[in-house]
Amino acid sequence: MKIIMHLVCRLMLALWLMAGTAIASPVVLTDHTTTSPAEANLWRALPTGSTITDFNQLRAAILSAGTVASTLGGEGAFGLRMQVTSLSEQPGTWFVRLPANYLDRGQAYWQSDNGRTVPLPGFGQRTGQSVRLLHQQAFPLTLNAGETGVLWLMIDAKKFPAPVQPHFVPQSRFYQQQFLTNAATLLGTGVMFTLGLIALFAYFRTKTPVTLACAGYVGLHGIGWFAASGAWGFIWGEGNSNPAYWGMLLFPFAIACASQFTRLLFNCRLRHSRLNHFFHGLSVLCLGLGLLMPWLPFVWGYQVSHAIALLWVPTAIVTGIMMLSKKDFRAKYYLTGNLLYGVALLAYMLLHVGQLDLAGYAEGMVVIALALDCFCILLSVAEWLSLQQQEYRRSYLMSRRDTLTGIGNRHAFHEQIDELGDQPYGLVFIDVDGFKAINDTHGHDQGDRFLVFAAEQMQTHLGRLGTVYRTGGDEFLWLVPICHPGQLAGLPAQLAQRLQQSEAAFHRAGWKNAGLSHGMATSLESDSLSQCLSLADERMYQHKQGKNHTLVRRPS
Known part of the structure; x- marks a missing residue:
């Protein structure tokens, strides 16, 4: 009996030791196929704040740590040991790709069954990346033909928004x-940068606040996604912060x-x-949260940003439908863009909660979708500017047209004088x-009809000699540019002949007592x-008194 109990105890101890040193299911590599082991129960949670500088420390930390169901939503450091076998008949290189764009640092070692232990190239935003892969991390693993061994791997980040498979x-x-x-990422962010700059230049040209807001909307999205993809790390290199x-x-802020x-x-x-109060309040709230987030733990900021996204997407879509x-x-472009934006963010958040397994490629598609969204947003700005330009032109023309007769008014006359510059003219x-x-006898309506006819x-x-302007009441001006002496x-x-023709037309139309008194002057005889x-007004009164001739002083 004692012998049986002794054997049972030794068996339980062996099982416990095996559990403590359990290795993930072996991974078999071939020349042309991507191999993706299941992420469930693959990783082990390493002690918080642990400093690992060599293989022995990493090995000891992984062997002493317990497994976790998934890295999804996890924080801190995780490690794994995985048996890997190459079925290739020749030496070859595989890249280990990890969907972890927020990764601070990563370490890996290859322990071959032939006894050699090789440190693999580092990866992570703070430790430098041997392979430039946006939104993800990757490092090369070179094996001899038929080589078998164990991959030891450690990753560390403030947040793992997606399972690290x-x-x-x-x-x-x-x-x-x-x-x-x-x-895809650089194209998408490049488009957003370009559209943001176009909107900013439009603001400098038009001084309209909507173009400045558009520049911030589009440009900050471009900068933000460029940073989130890890691209800033290519520029800054290693450092104490994770861009x-x-x-x-x-x-x-976006x-x-x-x-x-x-x-x-x-x-x-x-x-x-x-809506004005709501959107103004929302912008103030987001601005305040944006200023506060750098002082909060990243996990809190991550949750705040996703809460803002969950509020903004349906709000923008409902606003577009309502408008x-x-x-x-203008809402047709706005709604189209925000529908794309909504679908992109939905895919992004589903990926982060593990419901959509696209192995990191969803984020590249999100960037492309956002670039299309920004393009639609810029189209809505173009539509807005077009409507504003039409309204400005209409207001401009109305301000320079006599509302009764439709001909130019005093403002239009002075603009035409300014355009002539130093060119001589006659008035x-x-x-x-x-x-x-006519007003007293037939009424003001009939008087208005006469002015329109006149x-x-x-x-x-x-005709083509010049332009007619109504300067007020029953007074008109003829402006005639003088092209040559x-x-x-x-x-x-x-x-004078053309004025007489106009008077004759009045009489034929039944306005027998209507006439035109006029006086002419030129810029050559005045300063x-x-x-x-x-001078022209003075001569008009002289003509009205005499009604027989027009006085024009010749320039000396």
Whole structure:
């Protein structure tokens, strides 16, 4: 009996020792196939704050640690030991790809069955990356033909938002994946940078706040995703900080700009007061959280950023639908962009909670989707600017057109004078005779119809010689540019003839007592516009008194 109990105890001890030194399921590598062992119960949680500098320390730490169900949502350091066998008949290189873009540092060692222990190239944002792979980490593993051994691996980060499932990728296939992932990310962030700069230049040109908000919205997304992908690490190299965390810290500021952009795009201050208060409050909240987040643990900031995203996406989509239902066609681009944005963030968050297994590629697709979103946002700004330009042109034309007759007013006249510069010109000051009698006899409606008819006739008979302006009441101005000195000799008689033709048209239309008194002056016989107008006005009154001839002083 004692012998049996002794054997049972020795068996239990052996099982306990085996459990303490359990190794992950063996991984078999081939020349052309990616091998991805299951992540469940693969990793071991290493002591917080442990300092590991060599293989013996890493081995001891992993052997003494307990397994965890998953690294999803985990914090700190994790380690694993995995038996790996190459079935290749020739020496080959595989890349171990880890979907962990926030990784601070990583260490790996290869312990071959032939007795050699080799430190593998380092990886992580703070320890330097031997392989440049955005959104993920990777390091090479070179094995001899048929070699078998154990891979010892340690990773450390403030947050693991996705399960860290290792992928052993053959060298040729890895380079294809690396090119596609890096190209998609750099293309997407490059598009966002470019669109942000376009919006910023538009702000410098137009001084409209909506373009500045758009520049912040688009540009901060580009900078944030460039940082979150790990690309800043390529520039800064090794350091005490992890630039991949910056993307999460910039996100609240991007949404603050997005809130202001939405408020300004749809003119909420004048048309939608409740939305105006909501978006203004949301932008202030996001700005405050963004300023606070650098002082909080990264895990808290990570959760705050995802909470903001969960609030913003449905808000933006509902706003776009509501504005489109109100026939605000700027919303068609805004809604399209935010639908893309919503789908992208949904895929991103599902990946982070382990419900979508795309092995890190979802983040590259998110960046492309966000680039398309930013393009749509810029289109909505272009639509807004187009509408503003149309409104400006309409207001501009209205301010320079006489509302009754449709011809130019005094503002248009002065603009035309400014455009002429030093070019000589002639002015004909015209006053309508008999207009008061028409108003008194037939009423103001009939008087207005006569003024419209008079303006049409003067414009018709003046033709290409110049332009007719109504300066007030029954007073008009004819402005005639003088292109060459010889034109001046016959100009007074020519203009007088055309005025007589206009008067004749009045009489044929039944306005028998209507006429035109006029006086002409040129810039060549005066020192300023006001002097030229005074001279023409004086001659008009002389003509009204005499009604037989027009006085024009020849320049000396």
